[in-house]
Amino acid sequence: MTWRDRPAVTRAFVVLTAAIFTARVLFARQYMLAAATVAAVPVQDHFFPWVLRQPLVLATAFLAPLATELAVLLRPTAGRMRRHAVWVTVSAAILLLHQASYFFATWVVVFWAGLLLVWMAYRGPGDAEGARRQGPFLAQLLISFWFLGGAAGKWTAAYWTGAPLYDLFFARGPYALHAWLRASLDGDSLRLLVAWFSRAVVVTESAMACTLLMPARMASILTVVVALGMWGCLGGLSDIALPMIGVALAGRILAEGANPGD
Amino acid sequence: MRLPIVEFIEANVRRPDRGALALVAAILVFSGCILSLPLSETARRAALERFQLTRWPLAAWMVFQPLPSMYNFENRWEVVRAPGGDLCPTPIEGFVNHHVYNRLVLFDWRLRLRRCPLPARVHFRSTYLGTTVETTYRLESGPDDHGMVVTPVASP
DSSP states (O other): OOTTTSOHHHHHHHHHHHHHHHHHHHTHHHHHHHHHHHHHSOEEOSSSOGGGGOHHHHHHHHHTHHHHHHHHHHOOOHHHHHHHHHHHHHHHHHHHHSTTTTTOHHHHHHHHHHHHHHHHHHHSTTOHHHHHHHHHHHHHHHHHHHHHHHHHTTOSHHHHHTHHHIIIIITTOOOHHHHHHHHHSOHHHHHHHHHHHHHHHHHHHHHHTTGGGSOHHHHHHHHHHHHHHHHHHHSSOHHHHHHHHHHHHHHHHHHHOOOTTO | OOOHHHHHHHHHHHSOOHHHHHHHHHHHHHHHHHHTTTTOHHHHHHHHHHHHTOSOOHHHHHHHTTSOOTTOSEEEEEEEEOTTOOOOSSOOEEEESSOGGGGGTSHHHHHHHHTSOSSEEEEEEEEETTEEEEEEEEEEEOGGGOSEEEEEEOOO
16 A cells, blocks of 8 residues: 555554654653663652652653554554554653653643544544544644743743843854854844844744634644744754644645545 | 634534544643733742742642643743852853753753752742742752752742
C-alpha cells in the first residue's frame, strides 16, 4: 500500500507521530544529560515527592515512547497506533509532573497532541467521514489553545518593551542569529529591534488564538509559518514548533479527507 | 468548502462523538482559566503562585499542569546572600521565561548553583497586570554534601 492509498487518519497520525519523534530525537542528548545531572545533584524540596525526583523516571518517560513511535512509523497498524497514542500521552503527563521537566512547554504541547492521537487511533480508522468532519477542527482548536496560553501571559508592559526576550535571548544567547545581531547593531538599536520583535510576537500569538475560526488550509499554512518563524527567530524552540507543525499538518491531511484507502 | 468549526458542530449535532466533545470541553475549561487572568486578581495571584510553587497543593498543581503558559508574565529571579553565607562569585539575576522555580531544578542551573557558596537565598518576583507575587527559598547543601536542599523562607 502506497502512502496516498492509506486512510487519511493513518497519514495524519503518522505525520504527527513523526514530528514528535523528531523533536524527541533532537532532544535525547539533553534529556540524558539532565537525567545524569539529576542523579549527581539531587534537589530535595518542599514540593516534589520522591518518585517525581527520580532520574530513572525522567529517562524512562522520555525514552520509552521511542519504541512505540518507531513501531508506528515502520508499520502503522490499528493496534500499534492505539498503544502508541496512549503511551505518548501518559509519558508526556509524567514529564509534566517530574521535577526536572515539568516546566518544559514541550510536554504541554505533546500531552494535548497525544490526546488528539488517542482520538484518531480509537475513532478514526473505522469512521473516515467522522474524522474528516471533526479532526481538522480539533487540530485547529488545539493550536488556538496553545497560542492563547502563550499570548495572554504576554499582555504586559514588559513584553511590549521587549525586556524579557532581550534578556532571555538577545543580550547573551549563543544562537548564531542573536550573536550576529549583537555584533552588527549598537545597544540602543538592538533594544529597539527586540522591542518591535516582542510586540510582533504578542500580536501574532494573540491573532493565532483565532485559528479555530479559519479554513483548514489557511490555518495549517499559517501555523507552519508561525512555528517555523518562532524556531528561526529564537532558536531552541524546535521542541514546541515540531509537534505544533505536526498537528497543523495532521489537521490539513484530515481535511483533505477521502482517498481510495478511506 | 465549509469551515471546520461548522463541520464539527454539524457532525456532533447529528451524531455526538463523546471523545471529541470531551477533548473540546477540557480545552474550553482550560481556556476559561487563561481568559480569567486579565479579569480576576484571584486568578492572577494563583497563576503567579503556580509558577513559584508556593501555596499550591500538589494534587491541584498536577491538574493544572497541562495549561499552556509559555513565556508568561514578568518573572525575575536573583540569588542573594543567606545569613551566614557568602555571595556567588558571579552575580545571578535576570528574567525567567515561565515557571520560575525551574531555575532551582534545571540541570544546568543545578550545576551552576552548586558552585555557589551555600547556604544562599533565591528570590523570585513575578508580576502580571498589577499583581505581584514574591517568594524566597533557602538553598543549602544536601546530606553528605550531595545535591541541594530547598526550603521556603517564611515571609516577614
